[in-house]
Amino acid sequence: MLLRALLVPLSELIVAAPEDTLEDALDKINSENFLSIPVVDDKRFVGVISKERIFSTYFELGGDREEFLKNNRVADLVRTDIPILSVYDDIEKAAHTLETYGIPFVAVMDESGEFAGIITHHAIFKTFVEIFGMNKGHKISVIAYDIPGQIEKLTDIITKMGGNIISFVVLDPKVKTDVKEIVIRIDTDRFVETVDAIRDAGFRVQ
Secondary structure (H helix, E strand, C coil): CEHHHCCEEHHHCCCECCCCEHHHHHHHHHHCCCCEEEEEECCEEEEEEEHHHHHHHHHHHCCCHHHHHHHCEHHHHCECCCCEEECCCEHHHHHHHHHHHCCCEEEEECCCCCEEEEEEHHHHHHHHHHHCCCCCCEEEEEEEECCCCHHHHHHHHHHHCCCEEEEEEEECCCCCCCEEEEEEEEECCCHHHHHHHHHHCCCEEC
């Protein structure tokens, strides 16, 4: 799935500009109870400004709080090491980037190189829930040896039993033996019979 399908577009974002005061940025952050917001200069993504960064800098420097917030700009504290992906990158790259960098969101550029929007942790989580087909049909978790033809054999059994596959995900269970966990959700009126047929074919059903 490409990131353009998961994007929170710029038009729907609350953003700060580099020339905004920290007071302005904090008001914007608090307006929706955010922890951070993107910093954008025209249509160019600059970075992110966070409540934590504002207050940690204030406590480090000391002095009058109101003067600090009014006399300093977002440009002074913006975090600029936020990775930028393309609308043509896939969801796996966004998930890996969020985990690796420990950031609140990933910035995404459009075809012309302008800031298009962001990908959030929530969007990634929601998409993976949809991929797994949560709360749809019946779930079957199968342990199979990692050899050619296993997936074809498994889907053929389900099809012959009249089942409709809603989602199909192959996981690495991180064990020493060379096996895979295959999580399937199917729409069927013959769930018990289907599970029995899968077991009879030599698969281990959890």
